[in-house]
Amino acid sequence: MRSIWNGAISFGLVSIPIKLVNATESHSISFRQIHVEDGGRIRYRKVCELEDKEVSGSEIGKGYEDADGTIIPITDEDLAHLPLPTAKTIEIVAFVPADSIDPLQMDAAYYLAAGGAPAAKPYTLLREALKRSNKVAIAKYALRGRERLGMLRVVEDAIAMHGLLWPDEVRAPEGVAPDAKVSINDKELDLADALMDTLGGIELDELHDEYREALEEVVAAKAAGEAPPEAPEPAKGGKVLDLMAALEKSVKAAKESRGEEEPAEVRRLPPRRTAPKQPSGKKSTSTAKKTTAKKTTASASAKKSTAKSTQGAKKTAAKTTTAKTTTAAKKTTAKKTTSRKRTA
Numbered sequence: 100m101r102s103i104w105n106g107a108i109s110f111g112l113v114s115i116p117i118k119l120v121n122a123t124e125s126h127s128i129s130f131r132q133i134h135v136e137d138g139g140r141i142r143y144r145k146v147c148e149l150e151d152k153e154v155s156g157s158e159i160g161k162g163y164e165d166a167d168g169t170i171i172p173i174t175d176e177d178l179a180h181l182p183l184p185t186a187k188t189i190e191i192v193a194f195v196p197a198d199s200i201d202p203l204q205m206d207a208a209y210y211l212a213a214g215g216a217p218a219a220k221p222y223t224l225l226r227e228a229l230k231r232s233n234k235v236a237i238a239k240y241a242l243r244g245r246e247r248l249g250m251l252r253v254v255e256d257a258i259a260m261h262g263l264l265w266p267d268e269v270r271a272p273e274g275v276a277p278d279a280k281v282s283i284n285d286k287e288l289d290l291a292d293a294l295m296d297t298l299g300g301i302e303l304d305e306l307h308d309e310y311r312e313a314l315e316e317v318v319a320a321k322a323a324g325e326a327p328p329e330a331p332e333p334a335k336g337g338k339v340l341d342l343m344a345a346l347e348k349s350v351k352a353a354k355e356s357r358g359e360e361e362p363a364e365v366r367r368l369p370p371r372r373t374a375p376k377q378p379s380g381k382k383s384t385s386t387a388k389k390t391t392a393k394k395t396t397a398s399a400s401a402k403k404s405t406a407k408s409t410q411g412a413k414k415t416a417a418k419t420t421t422a423k424t425t426t427a428a429k430k431t432t433a434k435k436t437t438s439r440k441r442t443a
Contacts, residue, residue: 104242105214106187108225108251115221116214117189119242122259123208128314181241189240189249189260197235200250203269206262211251222258229253237263290346297353 102118132141144153162170189211213222229236229252236251238260248263317327 100210100212102212106189106240107214108211108238109188109190110221110225111191113221113224115225116218117222118212118214119260120210120212121207122210126308126311128311128318187241189238189251191236191238191251193237194229194232194234195237196233197252200235200263201269204248204263204266206264209260209262210254211258211260225251226253226256226258229258287342287346290343290350294346294350294353297350 100120102120104119106117106119108115108117133139134141145156145159146152147154161173161175163173164170213219225236238249238251240247240249242262248265250261250263251258252261253259313328320327
């Protein structure tokens with residue numbers, strides 16, 4: 100990696116030669132400005148206003164514009180002789196807990212590379228001291244014409260430095276929070292906590308720039324003379340009328356996206372409506388009526404059975420009596436006939 104600044108870390112009486120290297124890089128796709136009619140490049144030329152002619156980079160210097168518009172030339176030699184101890188030194192001024200640094204102050208990140216073999220020992224000493232203390236070092240340094248604030252911390256086996264904004268460069272969040280008074284209940288907080296737990300953590304290495312990938316597809320399609328891919332229709336978002344319902348749906352969608360089984364939804368049922376209880380007398384009367392009806396039906400059935408039995412018995416008795424009478428009559432007639440024959 101190419102160094103952008105050479106100097107030393109001042110650690111008390113210890114001086115550590117280092118090289119400053121950019122720790123980040125941009126992968127964004129840049130565009131050129133072109134003339135729409137013929138595709139020609141549009142370029143910016145640096146022109147001197149007094150002579151009305153283009154000048155090269157070697158002819159361009161720095162100047163400070165005063166309040167009245169006067170330009171005061173400032174040379175690199177002037178900057179090199181600034182009365183600052185941090186002109187070529189990263190001066191450590193304190194060691195503080197990492198959580199005492201407001202992330203709003205974070206700026207560009209750099210790696211500090213040891214400047215040669217003599218720097219290996221003090222470099223390693225500072226790195227191990229930072230590791231064991233669980234603290235970060237606050238330092239001042241000068242870069243690109245101004246003094247800056249920095250934070251040194253350990254990244255794997257290297258020392259990294261984050262540029263920090265000065266405290267007065269961080270704006271207060273005045274007028275940002277909503278003015279209206281809003282009350283949040285415990286159920287809403289519980290659902291928000293459930294959503295946070297469901298989403299959980301993520302490995303930052305899994306995240307990637309989808310915009311850049313889509314842009315690369317468009318460029319490739321245009322270069323091949325093909326139609327660029329169509330963008331999917333954005334999801335239609337409605338107004339959030341019920342915050343609780345929106346939170347519940349969010350939790351459910353997050354669980355489904357992670358392949359988690361959705362437990363059965365438990366809903367609170369409205370209180371069950373029960374008919375008013377009848378007085379005990381009416382209930383007993385109704386029961387008594389039903390019992391009496393049953394008894395009456397049973398009595399009726401018994402009477403019918405008795406009637407049938409009686410009728411059958413009467414018929415049988417009648418038949419028996421008739422048969423006996425007929426037999427007796429026949430016997431009497433026979434006796435009379437026999438007596439008559441004997442008399443003759």
